[in-house]
Amino acid sequence: MKDLTFNKDKSVLIIVDMQNAFISPEGSLSKMGLDTSRTSNVIKPIIRLKKIFKENHRPVIYLKHTHRPDGGDAGLIELVFPPIMDLGHCFDDTWDGEIIKELVPSEHDYVIKKHRFSGFYNTNLEDVLRQIGVDNLVVVGIATDVCVESTIRDAFYRDYNVFVPIEATASYTEESERSAFANFRFAFARVLPLDEIIAEF
Numbered sequence: 001m002k003d004l005t006f007n008k009d010k011s012v013l014i015i016v017d018m019q020n021a022f023i024s025p026e027g028s029l030s031k032m033g034l035d036t037s038r039t040s041n042v043i044k045p046i047i048r049l050k051k052i053f054k055e056n057h058r059p060v061i062y063l064k065h066t067h068r069p070d071g072g073d074a075g076l077i078e079l080v081f082p083p084i085m086d087l088g089h090c091f092d093d094t095w096d097g098e099i100i101k102e103l104v105p106s107e108h109d110y111v112i113k114k115h116r117f118s119g120f121y122n123t124n125l126e127d128v129l130r131q132i133g134v135d136n137l138v139v140v141g142i143a144t145d146v147c148v149e150s151t152i153r154d155a156f157y158r159d160y161n162v163f164v165p166i167e168a169t170a171s172y173t174e175e176s177e178r179s180a181f182a183n184f185r186f187a188f189a190r191v192l193p194l195d196e197i198i199a200e201f
Contacts, residue, residue: 007136008056008058008200008201011053011136012129012136012138013049015046015062015103015140016139016147016148017142017143019064019099019100020095024036024100028089031083032081032087035173038170038171038174041167041170042142042170043100043103045140045165045167053138055201060105060109061109061110062112064097064112065097065114065115066091067085067089067097069092073115117147117150117151118153118154136160137163138164138197139155139189143172144171144176144181149183152189155188162184162188163192164181164184164189165194165197167194
């Protein structure tokens, strides 16, 4: 019978939006006025977690936010955040849209492009998860209250068991981050220290 305990043999690491746009002081979100200083705090915890997954031959999936330069795939994002397309936010094949140098995907990692907040929306993420036979998702990255939360909620609706290491995700404000963690704890995910996940391997 399925339960909520962590099963490393059915686990996958999902790394959300660890791109220059969301983290670098020269990225598009910083230029739009967001304080990105908190986001770099998650880099080392994610590196540590990815190393554990790779050493144990567990899959790693990157979710990568992308847009066409003409904004044809941006939808309401372009209207809600008017400057974002003028700043080249996550345009395909640009520095802004690239994964940060500390976390460049390796040859065997999956990279799934998305155009909305959730990694499940109009992507093949669910097909990949089925193909590799996992149902325990360890979700990390940026931002806790936006793309991470959207992906986690959609995972919950699909009956995936989700785990969120506290140190490996961040929002642009502490208030937003706390609110997202409260939502996770209510139903959508198991929130726990990074060391507790690592101890399971």
